[in-house]
Structure formats: C-alpha cells, structure tokens
Amino acid sequence: MDISTQSTQSPLPTPQPPPTEQRRAARGATRPGDRIFLGLSRGSGILLLVIMAAIAVFLTYRAVLAISEDEGNFLTTFEWNTNTVPPVFGIAVLAFGTIVSSIIAMVIAVPIAVAIALFLTHYAPRRLRGPIAYVIDLLAAVPSIVYGLWGAMVLVPHLTGLFGWLDAYLGWTGIFSWEGGAPRSMFTVGILLAIMILPIITNVSREVFRQVPQMHEEAALALGATRWEVIRMAVIPFGRSGVISASMLGLGRALGETMAVATVLSPDFIIHGSLLNPGGGTFAQNIASKFSEATEFGRDALIASGLVLFVITLLVNGAARAIIARRKEYSGANA
Amino acid sequence: MAKRIDVSGLTAYYGSHKAIEDISMTVEPRSVTAFIGPSGCGKSTFLRTLNRMHEVTSGGRVEGKVLLDDEDLYGPGIDPVSVRREVGMVFQRPNPFPTMSIFDNVAAGLRLNGSYKKSELQDVVEKSLKGANLWNEVKDRLNKPGSGLSGGQQQRLCIARAIAVEPKVLLMDEPCSALDPISTLAIEDLIGELKERFTIVIVTHNMQQAARVSDRTAFFNLAAVGQPGKLIEIDDTERIFSNPSVQATEDYISGRFG
Numbered sequence: 001m002d003i004s005t006q007s008t009q010s011p012l013p014t015p016q017p018p019p020t021e022q023r024r025a026a027r028g029a030t031r032p033g034d035r036i037f038l039g040l041s042r043g044s045g046i047l048l049l050v051i052m053a054a055i056a057v058f059l060t061y062r063a064v065l066a067i068s069e070d071e072g073n074f075l076t077t078f079e080w081n082t083n084t085v086p087p088v089f090g091i092a093v094l095a096f097g098t099i100v101s102s103i104i105a106m107v108i109a110v111p112i113a114v115a116i117a118l119f120l121t122h123y124a125p126r127r128l129r130g131p132i133a134y135v136i137d138l139l140a141a142v143p144s145i146v147y148g149l150w151g152a153m154v155l156v157p158h159l160t161g162l163f164g165w166l167d168a169y170l171g172w173t174g175i176f177s178w179e180g181g182a183p184r185s186m187f188t189v190g191i192l193l194a195i196m197i198l199p200i201i202t203n204v205s206r207e208v209f210r211q212v213p214q215m216h217e218e219a220a221l222a223l224g225a226t227r228w229e230v231i232r233m234a235v236i237p238f239g240r241s242g243v244i245s246a247s248m249l250g251l252g253r254a255l256g257e258t259m260a261v262a263t264v265l266s267p268d269f270i271i272h273g274s275l276l277n278p279g280g281g282t283f284a285q286n287i288a289s290k291f292s293e294a295t296e297f298g299r300d301a302l303i304a305s306g307l308v309l310f311v312i313t314l315l316v317n318g319a320a321r322a323i324i325a326r327r328k329e330y331s332g333a334n335a
Numbered sequence: 336m337a338k339r340i341d342v343s344g345l346t347a348y349y350g351s352h353k354a355i356e357d358i359s360m361t362v363e364p365r366s367v368t369a370f371i372g373p374s375g376c377g378k379s380t381f382l383r384t385l386n387r388m389h390e391v392t393s394g395g396r397v398e399g400k401v402l403l404d405d406e407d408l409y410g411p412g413i414d415p416v417s418v419r420r421e422v423g424m425v426f427q428r429p430n431p432f433p434t435m436s437i438f439d440n441v442a443a444g445l446r447l448n449g450s451y452k453k454s455e456l457q458d459v460v461e462k463s464l465k466g467a468n469l470w471n472e473v474k475d476r477l478n479k480p481g482s483g484l485s486g487g488q489q490q491r492l493c494i495a496r497a498i499a500v501e502p503k504v505l506l507m508d509e510p511c512s513a514l515d516p517i518s519t520l521a522i523e524d525l526i527g528e529l530k531e532r533f534t535i536v537i538v539t540h541n542m543q544q545a546a547r548v549s550d551r552t553a554f555f556n557l558a559a560v561g562q563p564g565k566l567i568e569i570d571d572t573e574r575i576f577s578n579p580s581v582q583a584t585e586d587y588i589s590g591r592f593g
Contacts, residue, residue, distance in 0.1 A: 223443060
C-alpha cells in the first residue's frame with residue numbers, strides 16, 4: 001500500500017512504456033519456439049502449485065475431521081486409540097520420539113561427518129581420497145530397509161554390551177539408566193539414524209571444505225599456523241554455514257525416516273526418562289506401522305500426525321536459515 | 336629486530352620441474368629489496384622459499400641454504416611453522432579472513448602464539464593498525480567484518496595482520512597489483528615507513544614502483560619457457576635503473592625484450 005501511494009505521488013514523470021512490438025521483441029516471445037517453451041514452462045510451474053495446494057487442502061481437511069472427534073488433547077495425550085468410542089489419541093509420544101531420536105543422531109553423526117570431511121580434504125593422502133569418498137557415497141545408496149534389517153539383526157544384539165556399560169557408568173544421570181529390556185529403544189534408533197545420515201553430511205561438508213579459497217589457507221599458514229590451526233582459523237569458519245546446511249539435510253532425513261525405525265524399535269505409547277529403555281515411537285514409524293490396518297477415521301488421525309511432522313520439519317529448516325542469515329556478513333561468500 | 340637474509344645456491348622445484356636455479360643473494364636488514372622480471376621467471380617462487388611457503392604447494396621442494404642472520408631456515412630440525420612466524424608475508428590479492436572482524440584479523444597471529452590478555456591484544460591491534468596507516472579509518476568499526484573494507488584498506492589490514500606478530504622480515508608478493516593508484520601510493524608510503532623496523536622484500540611487475548620504494552633491485556629472467564628462472568643481477572636500485580651491468584637488465588627495463 002505504502003509503495004503504491006508513494007509512486008503515484010512521485011514528482012518524476014513516469015517513463016512512457018515502449019510500443020508493444022518492441023516490448024514483445026525484448027522478451028523474445030515472438031518466435032513460435034519461444035512461445036511454446038514459455039507456455040510449457042509456465043504451465044508446469046502453475047500445475048506444480050495447483051498440485052501442492054490440492055494436497056495441502058486435502059490433508060488439512062482430513063486432519064481437521066480427525067482432530068475434531070478426538071476426545072483427548074491432540075498435542076498432549078499419551079495414547080493412540082482411534083478405534084474406541086470416543087477415540088482418544090495424541091502426538092506427544094511421537095513428537096518426543098521423533099525429536100529425541102533425531103537429536104541423538106545429530107549429536108553422533110555431525111562431529112564424525114565433519115571429522116571425516118576434514119580428513120578427506122586436508123589430511124588423507126591424495127590417492128586414498130577417491131576410494132574413501134566412493135565408499136561413503138555407497139553408504140548413501142543403501143536402501144533404508146536394508147539399514148533396518150541390519151539394525152535389527154546385527155546392531156541390536158550387539159548393543160547389549162554398550163547399554164550395560166552406559167548403565168553402569170552413566171546410569172546415575174537418569175537418561176542412561178537401563179532396566180535390561182531388549183535394546184530396541186530411542187537410543188538404538190538414534191545410533192541407526194546417525195549411520196544413515198552420515199554420508200550426506202560428510203559429502204556436503206567435504207564439498208564445502210574443498211571450496212575454501214587457497215588464499216585464506218595461505219594467509220593462515222603465513223602467520224605461522226599449524227595444519228590444525230589453519231583448519232580452525234580458515235577452513236571451519238568458512239564452511240560453517242555449509243556444514244549447518246548439510247546437517248539440516250541429514251536432520252530432514254532423520255526426522256522422516258520410516259522403515260529403519262519401524263524395524264529396530266519396539267514401539268509403545270510411553271515416554272521414558274531414560275533413552276535406553278525400549279518403547280516410544282516416531283511420526284513416520286507410527287504411520288507406517290498403523291496405516292495398513294487403520295480404519296478410515298484411523299487414517300485421518302495418522303494424516304493429522306503427518307501434518308505435525310511437516311510443521312516440525314518446516315520449523316527446523318526455518319531455524320537453520322535464521323542461523324545462517326545471522327552470520328551472513330561474516331560468511332565466506334563475501335570473500 | 337630486523338634480520339639479514341643470506342641465500343646461497345638455492346634451487347626450487349615443482350615436482351620434477353626446476354622453477355629457479357642456483358640463486359644467491361644477500362638482503363640487508365632494514366632495507367627494501369625489489370624483485371623484478373618477466374612473468375614465470377620465478378621471482379614469486381623465490382620469495383616463497385624465503386618463508387618456506389614454497390613447500391606448501393604439492394611437489395614443491397628446495398635445495399640450498401637460506402640463512403636468517405645465522406640460522407639456516409632449511410636446516411635439520413627447523414619447523415617451517417616457526418620460520419613463518421619470523422618471516423611474515425603479504426599476498427597479491429588482499430586476503431583478510433572473511434569470517435573474522437577487523438580486530439580479530441589483526442589479532443589472529445597473536446592468538447596463535449599463545450594467550451594474551453584482552454588489554455594486551457587491544458594495544459597490539461591498535462599499534463599494528465597505526466603501523467599500517469589504517470587506524471583512523473577503522474577505529475570506529477573494529478568489530479565489523481574485514482571483508483567490508485575497500486581493496487586498498489583490506490591490503491593494509493593484511494599488512495597490519497602480518498606486522499602484529501613482529502616478524503623479522505616482511506615478504507610482499509605484488510601487494511599493489513590488485514589496487515588502484517591511490518591505494519597503491521598509500522601502500523608505497525607505508526613500505527617506506529615499515530623499512531625502519533623490518534627487512535622488506537617485494538615482488539613487483541611495476542618498474543616505477545621498484546624504482547620508488549626499493550634500495551636494492553634484483554632482476555630475474557629465464558632463458559626460455561620451461562627453463563628455470565635465474566637471478567641475472569642484484570644491485571643498488573639507482574644503478575639498476577641508470578646503468579645496469581648486464582645487457583638483459585637494460586633491455587628489460589627499457590622495454591626491449593629478448
């Protein structure tokens with residue numbers, strides 16, 4: 001509004017628009033090929049928006065149907081009973097499980113991924129860099145159900161020892177106490193997710209670290225910096241926003257991971273203070289396990305939980321962008 | 336504080352390629368020595384052997400001796416990291432750390448050397464920025480990023496960063512080639528002041544600049560592309576530009592090549 005009033009009050013004469021033919025020529029849309037391409041690309045863009053809007057409207061509509069029937073509080077109820085009359089269900093356990101397992105995955109994966117990326121770009125001998133990077137790429141190509149099967153058959157049996165150790169030495173903190181159930185807990189899920197998101201964080205970080213301009217590293221070297229000090233002064237600060245973006249890509253995958261979580265977790269609508277006791281659940285895992293046997297109403301309820309996951313993902317991405325924007329004037333992009 | 340550089344029989348390689356061959360010269364403390372010569376003659380490579388930056392490039396290695404007063408920089412057990420703390424360097428393109436503020440850029444070298452109190456750091460940063468004739472322009476925005484300065488200011492910031500750690504020698508690799516004439520003049524004035532405290536070696540493509548700022552000038556040349564660069568002669572700048580003892584030098588200076 002402000003802008004339009006300002007422009008009408010502007011004392012400057014508005015420039016005459018050029019004749020129509022000239023404008024058309026300038027846009028380059030007179031030739032048949034250009035017109036067809038313009039129509040196609042504009043049509044595709046509009047179609048995409050229409051599909052997105054249709055999906056959003058459909059999901060929101062179904063979600064509202066379910067939530068309006070919910071006898072419990074949708075956000076705080078620790079149950080998921082959609083077949084009872086009246087239905088009682090809530091996402092508290094799912095939200096907790098999704099966020100906690102993703103945080104565990106990030107805490108484990110990000111430092112390791114950054115360390116691998118730095119090793120590959122600054123320490124590894126040249127002829128080892130290619131093969132190691134290739135193996136990491138292969139890890140990214142493994143389907144998630146394969147990770148899930150490996151997790152259930154190999155990882156879970158081997159975690160008993162680790163869980164016992166954590167309980168013995170860190171059990172006093174509460175979050176690492178263990179009552180001796182099967183090691184199919186949020187912590188197990190976190191470890192598996194960490195392995196799954198490691199490749200993407202490593203690969204993106206490696207690209208970012210590789211793009212640090214030679215002149216910044218030489219500036220540090222010329223001041224008498226050791227290799228580690230060069231990394232601390234020039235490489236990591238330059239790559240920080242890239243590593244944050246990489247972590248967000250990984251986090252996105254961890255938040256939405258379905259099959260692998262469903263395979264290793266013993267789901268239960270309960271929130272433990274300890275990360276090691278079995279039980280809990282995540283949005284995606286809950287939808288996958290319940291969807292095929294759910295009633296029409298049950299599906300609506302699951303869709304509602306899916307919408308919450310979507311909102312959480314949006315919030316996380318927004319937070320990441322804010323972090324990157326806050327440091328913008330110090331970013332390496334100004335170099 | 337400033338130290339003498341004494342180079343004897345120095346040859347540098349990139350892998351199997353010999354970039355410069357058998358160079359010997361002496362650089363007196365508290366003087367400015369300019370290196371001139373055509374592109375590819377190895378003057379920048381030679382400069383980078385003086386603070387062991389040459390070996391950072393993959394395949395880079397050096398034979399010969401570089402004495403800083405009496406200490407051989409390439410002697411056994413000499414850590415290149417400690418060499419670079421004694422021999423500072425300013426590069427062709429201004430390269431302040433983009434992620435650091437002006438203050439942190441100047442303090443970067445000090446922070447490497449150990450812990451300092453905040454007040455000590457402030458003193459050194461102020462002194463270095465004054466030494467680089469930059470203090471008055473940036474004193475109100477020390478916490479702003481260094482990348483927001485103009486090219487000439489950035490280069491003076493890099494000089495401030497280099498002199499903050501009190502090196503014995505300051506190497507400058509075409510420090511004005513990316514700058515406009517006014518900024519160039521500012522850097523040249525600064526070089527005149529800095530030579531009271533440091534031994535300065537400057538590589539330049541600008542012969543007027545060599546004539547203006549240096550006490551001694553060394554002319555490098557190469558026989559042909561692919562051949563190693565060699566030191567043709569080094570003499571008082573006045574003599575090099577008026578009456579050089581080698582014909583090739585005169586040809587190069589007067590614009591008649593080869």
